[in-house]
Amino acid sequence: MTEKLVLHEYAASGNCYKVRLTAALLGIPLERREYDIMKGGTRTPGFLRDVNANGRIPVLQVGDRFIPESNAACFYLAEGSRLVPADRFDEADMLRWMFWEQYNHEPNIATLRFWMGWVGADKLSEVQRLQMPGKRAAGNAALKLMDEHLSSREWFVGDAISLADICLFAYTHVADDADFDLQHFPAVVAWIGRVKSQPDFLPMHA
Amino acid sequence: MTEKLVLHEYAASGNCYKVRLTAALLGIPLERREYDIMKGGTRTPGFLRDVNANGRIPVLQVGDRFIPESNAACFYLAEGSRLVPADRFDEADMLRWMFWEQYNHEPNIATLRFWMGWVGADKLSEVQRLQMPGKRAAGNAALKLMDEHLSSREWFVGDAISLADICLFAYTHVADDADFDLQHFPAVVAWIGRVKSQPDFLPMHA
Numbered sequence: 001m002t003e004k005l006v007l008h009e010y011a012a013s014g015n016c017y018k019v020r021l022t023a024a025l026l027g028i029p030l031e032r033r034e035y036d037i038m039k040g041g042t043r044t045p046g047f048l049r050d051v052n053a054n055g056r057i058p059v060l061q062v063g064d065r066f067i068p069e070s071n072a073a074c075f076y077l078a079e080g081s082r083l084v085p086a087d088r089f090d091e092a093d094m095l096r097w098m099f100w101e102q103y104n105h106e107p108n109i110a111t112l113r114f115w116m117g118w119v120g121a122d123k124l125s126e127v128q129r130l131q132m133p134g135k136r137a138a139g140n141a142a143l144k145l146m147d148e149h150l151s152s153r154e155w156f157v158g159d160a161i162s163l164a165d166i167c168l169f170a171y172t173h174v175a176d177d178a179d180f181d182l183q184h185f186p187a188v189v190a191w192i193g194r195v196k197s198q199p200d201f202l203p204m205h206a
Numbered sequence: 207m208t209e210k211l212v213l214h215e216y217a218a219s220g221n222c223y224k225v226r227l228t229a230a231l232l233g234i235p236l237e238r239r240e241y242d243i244m245k246g247g248t249r250t251p252g253f254l255r256d257v258n259a260n261g262r263i264p265v266l267q268v269g270d271r272f273i274p275e276s277n278a279a280c281f282y283l284a285e286g287s288r289l290v291p292a293d294r295f296d297e298a299d300m301l302r303w304m305f306w307e308q309y310n311h312e313p314n315i316a317t318l319r320f321w322m323g324w325v326g327a328d329k330l331s332e333v334q335r336l337q338m339p340g341k342r343a344a345g346n347a348a349l350k351l352m353d354e355h356l357s358s359r360e361w362f363v364g365d366a367i368s369l370a371d372i373c374l375f376a377y378t379h380v381a382d383d384a385d386f387d388l389q390h391f392p393a394v395v396a397w398i399g400r401v402k403s404q405p406d407f408l409p410m411h412a
Binding site for chain 2: 053054062065069071072073075076079088089091092095096099102103104106107126127130131134145148149
């Protein structure tokens with residue numbers, strides 16, 4: 001990649017970490033630009049006009065063009081690399097887990113983590129409070145599905161690490177921030193260890 | 207593709223329709239197998255064991271293997287075709303819209319359509335009822351973002367129809383089922399017309 005890459009991010013976001021971890025494992029240099037999402041840093045007129053009309057991070061800037069959505073940014077960085085299976089079925093299966101992550105995992109585990117750790121339990125709205133038991137149950141169901149899948153295999157797709165693992169790792173390995181007890185999911189714990197022992201692994205808070 | 211393709215589906219689901227529309231535009235034959243999601247047809251022990259441990263449709267069966275998640279199934283069918291841009295940035299940008307659809311569009315517009323048209327307003331739980339105004343606002347925000355994007359272009363990515371258009375079309379063109387008023391989004395209405403006039407276009411209820 002010859003164009004300069006800039007990650008517009010909030011470093012504590014698991015979605016932003018996915019992009020940094022992908023880049024680290026592939027040895028791709030990224031410039032980082034931090035926004036304070038708690039102070040509306042991604043909802044300013046300039047951000048909405050120039051970076052992402054959807055008002056969210058991460059956004060991967062490629063030269064003067066922009067790719068919002070964490071998993072799409074990871075795909076851009078990793079296409080053609082060892083992190084994207086060459087086999088047609090396996091590539092679609094990788095994307096299956098990435099879509100599943102955004103629909104079944106992130107809205108439960110990441111949202112509870114944000115509500116509990118950033119918004120604060122005492123500052124939640126009534127509708128947020130009422131959603132917590134459902135998100136807790138759905139988050140545990142997502143972890144259980146991952147645990148069953150990993151009980152007979154080392155990686156989500158095929159026999160090597162792929163973007164499916166990176167994108168699922170981001171919020172799973174900090175699920176205890178939202179009081180999920182990973183000890184109930186031993187295959188997930190073992191898989192977290194395998195991801196962390198990858199050469200060039202980058203911790204979230206590095 | 208030499209292996210037999212079977213779509214495990216519930217025909218009125220926009221997520222299932224995406225896969226049928228992709229196949230139709232590409233001239234790919236699909237066998238269809240219908241499940242009654244209102245009677246738990248995708249939560250039986252057999253379905254969970256053999257088709258999708260996540261208990262959802264659509265699932266694309268490829269020989270004796272299975273791809274859950276609608277957008278991943280579309281990607282499997284379309285990879286290497288005119289519906290997936292060959293350019294690296296454009297392909298990631300297509301996936302950006304597909305991830306955005308699953309996170310910002312489907313949980314609002316499709317969920318309200320399901321709650322209003324299938325569950326029934328009088329049968330919603332308290333937490334569902336309380337979520338409706340937020341989903342209404344987020345659904346309208348999604349349509350507004352689409353409208354602004356389409357105000358200066360014919361298709362979501364590049365200058366030709368791609369999976370981004372197909373995956374966004376599915377629930378957008380029936381958003382009035384959930385009382386969204388598309389007349390407020392004229393660029394979206396014009397784009398719906400362009401999708402419908404594609405050669406080999408397949409209506410949802412065909």
